[in-house]
Amino acid sequence: MSASAKLPPFDAADPLGLDDLLEPEDLAVRDTVRTWAADRVLPYVADWYEKGELPGIRDLARELGSIGALGMSLTGYGCAGASAVQYGLACLELEAADSGIRSLVSVQGSLAMYAIHRFGSEEQKLQWLPRMAAGEVIGCFGLTEPDHGSDPASMRTHAKRDGEDWVLNGRKMWITNGSVAGVAVVWAQTEEGVRGFVVPTDSPGFSAPEIKHKWSLRASVTSELVLDDVRLPATAVLPEVTGLRGPLSCLSHARYGIVWGAMGAARSSFEAALDYARSREQFGRPIGGFQLTQAKLADMAVELHKGILLAHHLGRRMDAGRLRPEQVSFGKLNNVREAIEICRTARTILGANGISLEYPVMRHATNLESVLTYEGTVEMHQLVLGKALTGLDAFR
Structure with a gap:
């Protein structure tokens, strides 16, 4: 780049310019899922969460099927045949709405459909996969x-x-x-x-x-x-x-989606904190103008976009057929742990309002406590990486 070339403006929503890594087809998938979630989940999810229910789940499944989000990285049988990165972007957008919606899609596509697609007979695939891809069967x-x-x-x-x-x-x-x-x-x-x-x-x-x-x-x-x-x-x-190779390979596929999804919950909490910091006034000015608040926002942004960059790297490795289970453990361990910390820090910026369902932060934080446990606890992924690093098995 010449010294006189004009730099693009800084984008607070994409401080590392990660969108430059995405192809037009990737952006189209992301925007389709983001629009669907904004229309069909975000206006209602706080009420669903408060009541402890997911009404109309079968209608939501059919709608997710209509946009190609169910089993989207699988090929044939009515599945979209999307790339691993595109599937990851979909998981990020769904979990930015709510972890429960991403879980619906992950279990449908990365666990149930993936198991049938990879290990099933042709008769099983024909019987179940087209209807599951369409959301007609959960x-x-x-x-x-x-x-x-x-x-x-x-x-x-x-x-x-x-x-x-x-x-x-x-x-x-x-x-x-x-x-x-x-x-x-x-x-x-x-x-x-x-x-x-x-x-x-x-x-x-x-x-x-x-x-x-x-x-x-x-x-x-x-x-x-x-x-x-x-x-x-x-x-x-x-x-x-x-043998256990069957279910464990399914779990590895689902964990990959979590690597992306956790960053969606983190992004939603970070955006809520950033908006709040710009508008909430204390001592005569917005709290975003105070050094301690800016330090929190900077640290949150660093971990958020590092996590997205890690997810993108793992997605490209999956698309190239080079993603190892240990690398998925690396991503799941880091991204879920950092997402929880981002939510907790966001809560401190919102103060008492952070515990209100008017804002998404506490909902994401409590959801991530489950995400931290399922598809392998922190301790299990630490031991997976420990074994890979040392060559010594500490599981038993």
């Missing part, structure tokens, strides 16, 4: 159990052969979409190892009571899955995988 993913979260190898849910059929018994816990799902991908112990099963939720013996009294992810459907002698045909098993 899916859930049954791995976590009441007594076994971080240690899925110890799951108690089991499936036994009975002639040509399988009979499933067990319990799953903290299952997003469970009570509204038309199909559940359930992982169970068998004599051959852990296997996945595609379970229509109208199967006799299957039930999904909704979990109430949550103080996080309140605008999200969370359920227990109960399987009492659920009889399934041989065609219900996912034929292309045996």
Whole structure:
């Protein structure tokens, strides 16, 4: 660049100029999801959160299907075939509205649909994926159990052969979409190892009571899955995988979306704090004019946009087929942890107003406490990275 070239203006919304990394198609996906969320979620989500419900979830799923947001990084079967970066941008915009909406999309696409797409038979793919991509059928993913979260190898849910059929018994816990799902991908112990099963939720013996009294992810459907002698045909098993490699690869895909999504919650909280700092007056001038407030805003902006840059880097690696699970753990560990800190700092700038649902900050902060735990706790991702760095396994 010559000394006389004119620099672009500083953009407080994009201080590093990260939009320059995006192609026109990326921006179109981002803007489509952002517009949908602004119209269909933001005007209502505080009320949903306060009441602890997500009304009209089936309508929302169909609308998300119509804009290509369900299973969007998968190809064929009615899926959009979007890039990993485009899927990440969608997750960011959805979680900027609410983590519960991003969770709906993540569980549908990165867990339930991804499992069927990668490990299912052609018949299973044709039966379920087009309707799931359209939002006509909602899916859930049954791995976590009441007594076994971080240690899925110890799951108690089991499936036994009975002639040509399988009979499933067990319990799953903290299952997003469970009570509204038309199909559940359930992982169970068998004599051959852990296997996945595609379970229509109208199967006799299957039930999904909704979990109430949550103080996080309140605008999200969370359920227990109960399987009492659920009889399934041989065609219900996912034929292309045996062992924990199956569910863990699905979780890695979902964690990638969280790397982006957490930055959406952080961005929403940062923007609320920045707007508030510009307009809230104390001691005769806006609080944004005080050094301590500016220091907070600067630190928040640095961590926010570093996190987005990290997410973008991981997305390009995924698109190139070079993203390792340890790198996903790196992103999930950093971005969720920093997003929570951004929300907490934003709350201090808003003062007492920070706890009000008039502003999104406390809602995002409490939601992120769940995001911090699911798809691998902080401790689990620290140990994944610790093992990768040292070559020594500290899990057991």
